[in-house]
Structure formats: structure tokens, C-alpha cells
Amino acid sequence: MSEAEEFLKVARAARDAATVLAPMPRAPKDAALRAVADALEAATDEIVAANAADVDRARENGTSEAMIDRLRLDAGRIATIAAAVRQVADLPDPVGEVVRGGTLPNGLELRQVRVPLGVIGIIYEGRPNVTVDAAALCLKSGNGVLLRGSSSAYSSNTALVRVMQQALAATEVPADAVQLVPGRTRESVKHLMRARGLVDVLIPRGGASLINSVVEESTVPVIETGVGNCHVYVDADADVDTALKILVNAKAQRPSVCNAAETLLVHSAIADEFVPKALTALKDAGVTVHGDERVRAYGADVVAATEEDFTTEYLSLDIAAAVVDSLDDAVAHIRTYGSAHTDAIVTRSQQAARRFVATVDSAAVAVNASTRFTDGGEFGFGAEIGISTQKLHARGPMGLPELTSTKWIYTGEGHIRG
Amino acid sequence: MSEAEEFLKVARAARDAATVLAPMPRAPKDAALRAVADALEAATDEIVAANAADVDRARENGTSEAMIDRLRLDAGRIATIAAAVRQVADLPDPVGEVVRGGTLPNGLELRQVRVPLGVIGIIYEGRPNVTVDAAALCLKSGNGVLLRGSSSAYSSNTALVRVMQQALAATEVPADAVQLVPGRTRESVKHLMRARGLVDVLIPRGGASLINSVVEESTVPVIETGVGNCHVYVDADADVDTALKILVNAKAQRPSVCNAAETLLVHSAIADEFVPKALTALKDAGVTVHGDERVRAYGADVVAATEEDFTTEYLSLDIAAAVVDSLDDAVAHIRTYGSAHTDAIVTRSQQAARRFVATVDSAAVAVNASTRFTDGGEFGFGAEIGISTQKLHARGPMGLPELTSTKWIYTGEGHIRG
Numbered sequence: 141m142s143e144a145e146e147f148l149k150v151a152r153a154a155r156d157a158a159t160v161l162a163p164m165p166r167a168p169k170d171a172a173l174r175a176v177a178d179a180l181e182a183a184t185d186e187i188v189a190a191n192a193a194d195v196d197r198a199r200e201n202g203t204s205e206a207m208i209d210r211l212r213l214d215a216g217r218i219a220t221i222a223a224a225v226r227q228v229a230d231l232p233d234p235v236g237e238v239v240r241g242g243t244l245p246n247g248l249e250l251r252q253v254r255v256p257l258g259v260i261g262i263i264y265e266g267r268p269n270v271t272v273d274a275a276a277l278c279l280k281s282g283n284g285v286l287l288r289g290s291s292s293a294y295s296s297n298t299a300l301v302r303v304m305q306q307a308l309a310a311t312e313v314p315a316d317a318v319q320l321v322p323g324r325t326r327e328s329v330k331h332l333m334r335a336r337g338l339v340d341v342l343i344p345r346g347g348a349s350l351i352n353s354v355v356e357e358s359t360v361p362v363i364e365t366g367v368g369n370c371h372v373y374v375d376a377d378a379d380v381d382t383a384l385k386i387l388v389n390a391k392a393q394r395p396s397v398c399n400a401a402e403t404l405l406v407h408s409a410i411a412d413e414f415v416p417k418a419l420t421a422l423k424d425a426g427v428t429v430h431g432d433e434r435v436r437a438y439g440a441d442v443v444a445a446t447e448e449d450f451t452t453e454y455l456s457l458d459i460a461a462a463v464v465d466s467l468d469d470a471v472a473h474i475r476t477y478g479s480a481h482t483d484a485i486v487t488r489s490q491q492a493a494r495r496f497v498a499t500v501d502s503a504a505v506a507v508n509a510s511t512r513f514t515d516g517g518e519f520g521f522g523a524e525i526g527i528s529t530q531k532l533h534a535r536g537p538m539g540l541p542e543l544t545s546t547k548w549i550y551t552g553e554g555h556i557r558g
Numbered sequence: 559m560s561e562a563e564e565f566l567k568v569a570r571a572a573r574d575a576a577t578v579l580a581p582m583p584r585a586p587k588d589a590a591l592r593a594v595a596d597a598l599e600a601a602t603d604e605i606v607a608a609n610a611a612d613v614d615r616a617r618e619n620g621t622s623e624a625m626i627d628r629l630r631l632d633a634g635r636i637a638t639i640a641a642a643v644r645q646v647a648d649l650p651d652p653v654g655e656v657v658r659g660g661t662l663p664n665g666l667e668l669r670q671v672r673v674p675l676g677v678i679g680i681i682y683e684g685r686p687n688v689t690v691d692a693a694a695l696c697l698k699s700g701n702g703v704l705l706r707g708s709s710s711a712y713s714s715n716t717a718l719v720r721v722m723q724q725a726l727a728a729t730e731v732p733a734d735a736v737q738l739v740p741g742r743t744r745e746s747v748k749h750l751m752r753a754r755g756l757v758d759v760l761i762p763r764g765g766a767s768l769i770n771s772v773v774e775e776s777t778v779p780v781i782e783t784g785v786g787n788c789h790v791y792v793d794a795d796a797d798v799d800t801a802l803k804i805l806v807n808a809k810a811q812r813p814s815v816c817n818a819a820e821t822l823l824v825h826s827a828i829a830d831e832f833v834p835k836a837l838t839a840l841k842d843a844g845v846t847v848h849g850d851e852r853v854r855a856y857g858a859d860v861v862a863a864t865e866e867d868f869t870t871e872y873l874s875l876d877i878a879a880a881v882v883d884s885l886d887d888a889v890a891h892i893r894t895y896g897s898a899h900t901d902a903i904v905t906r907s908q909q910a911a912r913r914f915v916a917t918v919d920s921a922a923v924a925v926n927a928s929t930r931f932t933d934g935g936e937f938g939f940g941a942e943i944g945i946s947t948q949k950l951h952a953r954g955p956m957g958l959p960e961l962t963s964t965k966w967i968y969t970g971e972g973h974i975r976g
Contacts, residue, residue, distance in 0.1 A: 162919070356777070504966040
């Protein structure tokens with residue numbers, strides 16, 4: 141069987157399974173998730189052995205130890221993955237929720253009810269825990285899932301999916317609802333991107349180049365996630381200590397994530413006081429500052445920023461910095477260079493906060509708070525499949541309800557239109 | 559200037575205008591809509607003259623009188639169009655609505671608020687009233703709009719957009735927020751479909767071939783609308799009189815619209831009683847029945863149905879018909895041949911209704927009611943931009959809230975993550 145035929149086989153199997161899964165109530169889905177969690181722990185040795193093959197191959201290929209650490213699974217990590225699945229089982233089921241409803245003037249009873257999307261394709265890099273996390277969230281929300289992880293984790297992902305399918309086979313949830321996209325070539329991703337009609341939505345999780353290539357090539361609708369060029373704007377009216385605390389937290393508390401800050405903008409009226417203190421605080425936190433000319437005037441350590449610095453998601457202890465002459469200039473900068481993920485203002489001015497919130501067109505806007513709070517866990521969602529930076533369907537952290545569509549149901553007693 | 563350059567000019571102008579329009583509260587938007595309504599009535603002569611050019615050209619091209627009637631504008635129709643704009647002004651503004659919100663355990667105040675999508679592209683056929691309707695709905699929801707109507711209505715649409723822009727120029731809403739896509743060639747549609755980054759969403763309104771070509775070719779996210787291959791399923795437990803009433807209404811009350819029924823499915827247990835009566839009732843309503851072999855056994859007038867009949871959106875006084883052996887077979891037929899718009903069951907059985915509702919995967923499911931109720935007006939939306947048959951973002955009739963996205967806003971007092 142060719143890779144294309146193999147893909148069609150698993151995609152159709154996922155679609156058929158999703159049809160069975162969609163109307164299923166919460167109890168059997170939760171029971172299936174708990175069975176998956178138990179099975180993953182019971183299969184620890186098998187999973188670790190499969191993972192070892194990926195780790196060995198990565199090492200042969202000269203992969204950095206940091207990347208190998210992301211790839212590695214051990215008993216402790218598998219227990220953590222299983223615990224996360226049990227947490228998803230504990231979350232409320234979004235399916236069946238009545239979103240709107242009422243009785244129309246003619247007596248028709250109308251309800252808009254959450255239903256699963258159908259089959260969700262997830263394309264992701266790095267950590268094999270995503271394989272299980274994403275499968276659990278899709279199953280809980282009644283969806284079939286086609287998983288396409290990094291080829292570097294193919295053995296691990298194959299083992300994880302096999303264990304999940306075996307566990308599901310003993311439950312009411314069809315085992316075929318969880319599928320690994322066969323093959324580790326670039327071509328296998330393309331099958332997924334062109335499976336319009338079989339796959340209802342694709343969610344790419346990873347860096348900008350992965351996401352852009354999926355957006356460009358996919359005929360399946362895509363939800364863009366996770367590229368975060370987040371800004372901290374320090375307004376003329378900012379409390380300096382608050383601004384320093386937020387800046388350092390947003391940049392340095394966990395620089396590798398999408399809600400970390402990548403650019404600092406400072407109002408010129410406060411620059412003399414704030415920028416020198418900011419440069420010291422950032423230096424103490426190990427951060428390299430890439431500044432425009434006006435920022436460089438305040439410190440010898442500041443690297444000259446190019447235009448590219450302002451568009452870059454560093455994901456490292458680097459930050460771009462510029463001085464702006466007004467709040468509106470800051471907003472214009474964010475619109476030009478940002479990724480519409482999360483942008484923060486630090487200010488004591490109610491008017492400035494109001495204008496910034498109204499005019500920054502991003503998934504999240506933070507006022508006197510670190511950008512790091514844009515997160516499904518922090519927002520109380522209990523779980524997160526990614527952070528959407530697009531405007532259609534879902535925007536910002538996506539929890540279980542964002543993995544559903546809706547259906548209108550109306551009930552009459554022979555109602556006809558006049 | 560080339561057509562491509564002209565397109566970029568108007569698209570950028572719409573984008574800049576949308577930035578100004580997005581944070582605008584309700585009052586100035588409503589005032590602008592009322593000014594547009596007044597201006598359209600005041601410019602009746604100018605609009606009718608422009609329309610006459612389209613009508614003359616259509617007649618030269620041998621267009622049918624029915625199509626010419628759809629194209630024609632007169633003082634009465636312009637008054638109706640203006641009244642519809644005033645109705646949109648009377649509707650609540652979705653922008654600013656707090657969808658979810660609360661205070662997080664750490665004291666952060668979190669709100670999810672409706673915001674405009676940005677710039678919406680509308681591609682449509684036929685009636686020039688859509689030009690004004692769509693513009694009014696987009697403006698009310700804070701969006702810029704790029705209108706691409708039928709080339710046969712180009713003179714009419716040019717006049718309508720000119721009058722709207724002139725009216726807006728005297729209001730707080732930027733006149734550039736409403737734009738006609740320049741040019742009447744197929745190429746001009748392509749500019750719109752490839753304007754990712756300038757246009758946030760495309761809504762094609764029209765027949766299946768228009769919608770499919772937009773879905774295939776567009777890099778801008780698309781909301782599919784309006785193709786309706788709607789089914790009426792008459793269950794074993796149906797009340798026959800109720801079923802006849804619903805069938806005739808769904809098929810014949812207004813056959814040219816997307817929520818009209820195109821296929822009748824009858825449970826074999828009730829076929830002997832129901833099908834002969836249905837054939838008579840449909841014949842009396844002037845409907846031609848295209849039946850499978852089992853339906854043809856009941857009537858000499860029944861045309862033999864091909865597989866294509868079951869996929870066809872007739873939009874005429876024709877209906878496909880088949881006998882099925884179970885509710886599940888009916889659902890399978892609907893999944894195979896339907897367009898996931900609206901499907902109805904007629905039954906007295908609570909269990910059958912429940913199963914049909916749970917397993918039919920369509921935007922709307924009707925129980926003992928005509929499919930014709932799937933409509934923004936009937937649902938109480940006050941206005942409708944189209945009926946989405948896709949699962950992402952919006953499903954079923956789309957009113958003003960469906961023309962918005964959301965933004966998360968969180969406010970703290972120096973909150974940082976630990």
C-alpha cells in the first residue's frame with residue numbers, strides 16, 4: 141500500500157470512528173480516558189524502549205542535548221502524561237451544552253447545541269507528550285484525531301498511539317478515533333493538509349515556519365496557533381517598579397514559550413527614568429537587549445537592533461527595544477511588527493489603558509500584568525490545545541469548547557412557513 | 559494603474575478605515591447607517607439610471623426576464639433597501655459584548671469581549687440589494703467591507719457604493735470602510751481571494767460552483783454559505799397529515815432558496831400509506847418527483863432518479879425521493895448526499911427524534927417542522943449575512959455576532975507569574 145493509500149485508510153477509519161464518538165455522552169468518554177491513562181502507565185517499559193530508539197537516532201544525528209531532553213520519556217514523565225489524561229477526564233464535557241435557545245413567537249423550540257467538530261488533525265513538533273495530550277482533548281470533546289508529530293519522535297509516537305488504541309479497544313470509544321499519520325516524510329504531512337472532506341480542521345503547533353507552511357498549503361481549514369511576538373509597552377504614566385517587575389517576568393520567567401515578551405516599547409516621556417533601570421534589570425536577568433538608537437543612548441551593552449529584530453520571536457534571553465513618542469506610536473509599532481498574540485501596557489492612566497485595549501488588535505491585551513498569563517491553565521480552562529492567533533472560530537487560549545462546533549435544533553408540531 | 563494595483567489601493571483603504579471603525583461605539587455607526595439610508599432614497603434617480611444600463615446590457619446578452627427582474631431596481635425597491643439599512647441600525651451592536659469573564663484566583667480581572675473581524679470580503683451573485691445589505695451588516699459590526707458582486711450588476715453596484723461612500727463622508731464612519739472591488743473580470747475576484755493579511759474573511763454567497771471555487775482558490779479564510787440539499791425524512795411513526803404538510807411547505811413554498819427541501823426519504827414501514835398521498839400532494843403543488851425504484855412503484859409520473867438527483871440542489875419544483883428501511887439508513891443517506899444545511903424528521907416517536915437529532919451532522923436539524931425555518935429572520939437575529947454550512951467559526955444562519963471575533967483583556971496591578 142502506498143503512503144497515500146495508507147493515509148486514506150487511517151483517515152477514513154478516524155472519520156467512521158468519529159461518527160460513533162460524536163453523539164456519545166460524557167461517562168463512556170471519561171471511562172475510556174481513564175483506561176488510556178492506566179494503559180500508558182502499565183506500558184511504561186514498552187514506551188521507554190521505543191523512545192530510546194528515537195533518542196539514539198537523535199544523538200547519532202548530532203541533536204543538541206537540550207532537544208534530546210525534550211524528546212526523552214522516562215517513568216516519571218509517563219506518569220505525568222497519564223495524570224494529565226485523568227485531569228482531562230475530570231473536566232466538564234463541552235458537547236451538548238446549550239449555547240443559546242428559546243421558544244420562537246410561533247412556538248418552535250430552538251436550541252443551539254455544542255457538537256464535536258468531527259476529525260481534527262494536529263501537526264506538531266518536539267515533545268511526545270503532545271501526542272497523548274492532544275488525543276485526550278480531542279476524545280473528550282467527541283472528535284477523532286489524526287496525529288502528525290515530529291519525525292524525530294516517530295517511534296515514541298507509534299508506541300504511544302498503539303497503547304492508546306489498545307486501551308480504547310476495551311472501551312465504548314472506538315479505537316480508530318485516535319490515529320497516527322503514517323510515514324515520517326514531508327509528503328505524509330501533505331496528505332493531511334489536502335484531506336478536505338475527511339478532516340474538519342488542522343491545528344499546527346510549533347514554530348512560525350511550520351505554521352506558515354500549513355496555512356499556505358492546506359485545503360483543510362486551519363487554526364493558526366502559537367507564534368508570539370509579544371510586546372510590553374511602558375506608558376508615560378507607568379509606575380516604574382511595576383513596569384520593571386512585569387518586563388523581567390514577561391521576558392525571562394520562561395523565555396522559550398509563545399507568551400514571553402519579545403519587544404519592549406517605552407514612551408519617550410519616561411525613557412530617561414525607565415530605560416537605564418530596565419537595562420540593568422534585564423542584564424541581571426541575563427537578557428541581551430537589541431535596541432534602536434534611542435535605547436542605545438542609555439547603555440553601552442545594547443546591541444543595535446535591525447528591523448528584523450522587531451519581527452523576531454526570539455524564544456531566548458533576547459529582547460528588542462525601542463523608544464516611542466506616544467501610545468498611538470506604540471500601537472502602530474505593535475500592529476506593524478507584532479503577531480497579534482499578547483501585548484501588555486503598564487500605566488497608571490485609566491485613559492491610556494482604555495485606548496490601548498481598544499486599539500491593539502491582538503488575541504489578548506494585558507493591563508499592568510505580565511504577558512505570561514495568556515494561557516488556558518491560567519484562564520481556568522483546565523487544559524489547552526494551543527493559543528489561536530487568528531480571528532475566525534477561536535482566538536487566544538483554546539480549551540475544550542474551542543474543539544466544538546454547534547448545531548441548531550428546532551422542534552415543532554407540524555410547523556410550516558406562511 | 560493595473561487592476562491588481564487598483565485592488566491593493568482599495569483593500570488598503572478599507573483596512574485603514576476598519577482600524578478607525580473597529581473601536582467605534584454604537585451611536586456614530588447607527589447615525590452613519592441612517593445617513594446611508596437617507597442618501598440611497600435621495601439618489602433614487604441616479605441609482606435607477608445606473609441600473610438601467612445593467613438591465614439593457616443583460617437584455618442584449620439574452621438574459622431571461624426572470625433574471626432581469628432580479629437585477630432591476632426601481633423607487634420601491636430602493637425604499638425597501640433603505641428600510642433594511644434602518645432596521646440594521648435598530649439592531650443591538652455585537653461589538654463590546656462581554657462573552658465570558660470573571661476574576662481569576664490571583665485577582666486578575668479577565669474578560670472576553672467581542673471585536674470586529676477587520677475587513678470582510680463578500681462575493682455574491684444576482685440582486686444588487688445584497689450590495690447594501692452586506693455593507694450595512696459589516697459597518698454595524700465594525701468591519702470594513704470589500705464587495706464583489708455579479709459583473710452583470712456592476713453599474714448598479716458602482717452607483718450604490720458611490721452613494722454610500724458619499725453619505726459616510728459626512729459621518730464619523732470613514733467612507734473608505736465600504737469598497738467595491740474594481741473590475742468586472744474573473745481576475746478581479748482572484749485579487750480578493752489572495753489578499754491574505756489585508757482581508758480577514760471571505761464570505762461567498764451564491765451557488766455551489768461559486769462557493770467551491772472560492773474555497774479551493776482562496777488563501778483568505780472562507781466561510782462557506784448557502785448550498786442547501788435539505789432532506790425531509792418521514793419516519794415509520796410519522797403522522798401522515800403532518801408529514802404531507804411539512805413536505806409540501808419545505809419543497810414548494812419558496813423553491814428557489816437554500817432551505818427548501820430537495821430530497822424526500824420515507825421509511826419503508828409507512829411507504830404504502832404515505833408515498834401515494836405524497837405523490838398526489840406534490841403533483842398538486844406542481845412538483846416533479848425523481849424517485850428511486852421503490853418510489854416509482856407507487857406512481858407512473860415519477861421520473862427515474864439517478865445518483866446525481868440525490869446530490870442536486872434543484873432550487874426548482876423538483877424533488878428527489880427514496881424509500882429507506884430504517885432511520886439509520888436515512889441518516890446514512892443524508893451524510894452521503896446532503897450538504898449539511900438543514901434536515902428534517904417527521905415522527906411521533908421521541909426516541910426516533912432524539913436519534914435523528916444526535917446523528918445527523920448538519921447545521922440545523924428540524925423535528926416536525928419545515929426546513930424553511932433555518933433563517934436568521936425566523937431565528938430572531940433581525941438580519942442575516944448568509945447561512946454557514948461549515949463547522950468552524952459559525953454554523954447555520956449568521957447574524958451580526960457571527961461577523962465578530964473576540965479579544966481577551968486582563969487587568970492586574972503588577973501581576974507576574976511565579
